[in-house]
Amino acid sequence: MADQPRRPRTLGDARSEAEAAFKKVTAKVAEAPVKKTVVPGIKEQVSLRIDQDVLEHFQAGGPGWQDRINDALRKAAGK
Template identity: 75%
Template structure:
């Protein structure tokens, strides 16, 4: 009596498909490298900044334009 040939596993059997689905679901995607942005002249960016109340009152005391005055003071302090 001859034995029928054993059928080799195919690539699409249920176990292989389940392992591939698990690997796909649990593998972190490769993240794109972080691209540093260059500051464009004259472009403003909105931020939230926590400063002391007395500092805010000082800059607001001269009326409109207080945000530009704070920006100028920060630029001077940063040496820009």
């Protein structure tokens, strides 16, 4: 008798119904990924680690080095 539960569960018992209702409400629904709207001219600040020689190459051209890096990354990304 030690292997049997104290009270056998039936298909319509309250606990089983409550557990089924809870699972139904709390189950994660796979959502479609939200696509970000790209607004031209809007920049996002990020922290990026690049090799010192690469940074010096772009900074050697004077002001606008960040725009030149951005242009090079756009070209590499095929955009």
